[in-house]
Amino acid sequence: MALTRFERFLASMLRGAVGMLFAVFQLLAPRRGADRSVRRLPPITNPLLRVPAMQLARMIRRREVTSVEVVQTYIDRIQEINPLINAMVKDRFSLALQEAAQVDKLIEEETGGEDVLEDRLPLLGVPFTVKEAFSLQGMPNSTGLVSRRGVISATDAPPVALLKRAGAIPLGVTNCSELCMWLESHNRLYGITNNPYDLERIPGGSSGGEGSILGGGGSVIGVGSDVGGSIRIPAFFNGIFGHKPTSGVVSNGGQFPPPSGQQPGFLCTGPMCRYAQDLLPMLRVMGGANADRLSLSSEVDLKRLRFFSVPHDGGSPLVSPVDQQLVLAQRRVVERLEADLGVKVQQLKIPQLKYSFQIWSAMMGAPGKDGKKPTSFAELMSDHGKKVWPLWEMAKWTVGLSKHTVAAIGLVLVEMFQRAQPTQFILQQKESLQKDLEELLGTDGVLLYPSHPHLAPKHHHPLFTPFNFSYTGIFNILGLPVTQCPLGLSAEGLPLGLQLVVGKQQDRLSLATAVFLEKTFGGWRDPGSIATATTRLDTSRGMSTTT
Ligand SMILES: CCCCCCCC/C=C\CCCCCCCC(N)=O
Numbered sequence: 001m002a003l004t005r006f007e008r009f010l011a012s013m014l015r016g017a018v019g020m021l022f023a024v025f026q027l028l029a030p031r032r033g034a035d036r037s038v039r040r041l042p043p044i045t046n047p048l049l050r051v052p053a054m055q056l057a058r059m060i061r062r063r064e065v066t067s068v069e070v071v072q073t074y075i076d077r078i079q080e081i082n083p084l085i086n087a088m089v090k091d092r093f094s095l096a097l098q099e100a101a102q103v104d105k106l107i108e109e110e111t112g113g114e115d116v117l118e119d120r121l122p123l124l125g126v127p128f129t130v131k132e133a134f135s136l137q138g139m140p141n142s143t144g145l146v147s148r149r150g151v152i153s154a155t156d157a158p159p160v161a162l163l164k165r166a167g168a169i170p171l172g173v174t175n176c177s178e179l180c181m182w183l184e185s186h187n188r189l190y191g192i193t194n195n196p197y198d199l200e201r202i203p204g205g206s207s208g209g210e211g212s213i214l215g216g217g218g219s220v221i222g223v224g225s226d227v228g229g230s231i232r233i234p235a236f237f238n239g240i241f242g243h244k245p246t247s248g249v250v251s252n253g254g255q256f257p258p259p260s261g262q263q264p265g266f267l268c269t270g271p272m273c274r275y276a277q278d279l280l281p282m283l284r285v286m287g288g289a290n291a292d293r294l295s296l297s298s299e300v301d302l303k304r305l306r307f308f309s310v311p312h313d314g315g316s317p318l319v320s321p322v323d324q325q326l327v328l329a330q331r332r333v334v335e336r337l338e339a340d341l342g343v344k345v346q347q348l349k350i351p352q353l354k355y356s357f358q359i360w361s362a363m364m365g366a367p368g369k370d371g372k373k374p375t376s377f378a379e380l381m382s383d384h385g386k387k388v389w390p391l392w393e394m395a396k397w398t399v400g401l402s403k404h405t406v407a408a409i410g411l412v413l414v415e416m417f418q419r420a421q422p423t424q425f426i427l428q429q430k431e432s433l434q435k436d437l438e439e440l441l442g443t444d445g446v447l448l449y450p451s452h453p454h455l456a457p458k459h460h461h462p463l464f465t466p467f468n469f470s471y472t473g474i475f476n477i478l479g480l481p482v483t484q485c486p487l488g489l490s491a492e493g494l495p496l497g498l499q500l501v502v503g504k505q506q507d508r509l510s511l512a513t514a515v516f517l518e519k520t521f522g523g524w525r526d527p528g529s530i531a532t533a534t535t536r537l538d539t540s541r542g543m544s545t546t547t
Helices: 005-028 053-061 067-085 093-109 114-120 158-165 208-215 232-237 276-294 324-341 351-364 377-381 390-398 406-416 424-441 470-478 507-521 533-540
Strands: 088-091 127-131 169-174 221-226 241-244 268-273 306-309 445-449 482-489 495-502
Touching (some): 053 093, 053 114, 067 093, 067 169, 067 208, 088 208, 093 169, 208 232, 208 268, 221 232, 232 241, 232 482, 232 495, 268 276, 306 324, 324 445, 324 482, 324 495, 324 507, 351 424, 351 470, 377 406, 390 406, 424 470, 482 507, 495 507
Parallel strands (some): 127 169, 127 221
Antiparallel strands (some): 221 268, 241 268, 445 495, 482 495
């Protein structure tokens, strides 16, 4: 659907205003905390850090390596990189080492053989990380709110408990955006998290600590949640895999803030990991009995699937145009699917996608079936019942006295102008998009769609492009499963990627496609070993910095 004259005018006004605001903001904004003279992560040297989780579990069961060795290797890597990325906000290293020693003892004493252990404890001895917004017994659960400082989880969130029951060992919790509602993982409790591929850039949000620690090689599997892209955006910006499952399969229990209104249908908890082959077994564990609905054991024949490619949202004036490098990456995927699988990928335009942001925002604010409105952002932010006054808070922010981030204060302001009910027009767009996509995808369709219009932006940049997350958010409202898949690196050494969208309960199709694309495009890359054009130049002069 072509843009109207008014929309084109609106878009250019918005872009001009955004450019000016960004320049002013750069002068006021907090800087990244880490040593600014260090510009890249050290390369991975221990080969254990390059082994997928399920393979690590097999090696531990077969006593080819001990769980203590694996856990210690990850602890060493986290200690090496965390001062640069600020991704893990609280560790439990000594407990993890004790638990690993118990695992090694259990394996020593097991007489039933490897199969028994694999069946009962598929992730035995493998370390994992958890977004701080989830309860993990003994760990903080503040979701970046200063007023929740000191909240310590007494129990485990259900998906965390299931991973532990499968034998996995938590290493600690990772940073997120304030109240999990922004694209940057920044809050006044833990500070700002950096992207491992470029420390001046954002790791995404809200599960950005997970994205960054995984991308940096400090974790192999992790737990994230997503109500607008919070698994997929960090997975994209940090060059890893992430899966937003079919709604309702993985429990959303034990996370703060709890969803309200219609949000329980939109929020999804899911796996994030460096290797595509780990997504499916993680989902099987995290879904518990509900995972049976997904027929995850059924074989997927990629040659029999129908693939569709949608290059952009049709031109929403609120959203940036898709970066040319991402357009090309998607085209390369189409070429490889056609050449290697012999399928014909159909190019499509889906006009309703242009209203993605309006649909997401209207549905997130809509009352639930009981007629109750969702808990407001202002209420969630209130400090022990003390209301947040956004304009006063903004004034305090400019002089560094607010306990909140500018994004969270801005969201309270925006909320004040939100309608109580979605308009008929937006509801119609949502219904027709739902119907069209469900018919299109059926039980054998895979849709290729950009993950985000930009590559990982510089810190604070999303404040000036706040609607770009609607490329991911729309699929939360539609309840469709989506796998985020890395596709190599851009000219400046930043991760490229793509969303793979499938029909409800057809998660195995996007997971299998991700495994194929990992083989074809190389999957996750060690950010410490990337030589960009400028790095190579500098190295030839005896330097090794990336510019
Ligand atoms: C000061 C600038 C504030 C401008 C606010 C503009 C309104 C944009 C609305 C919502 C942004 C939400 C971003 C959601 C990111 C992912 C959320 C998630 N947990 O999945």
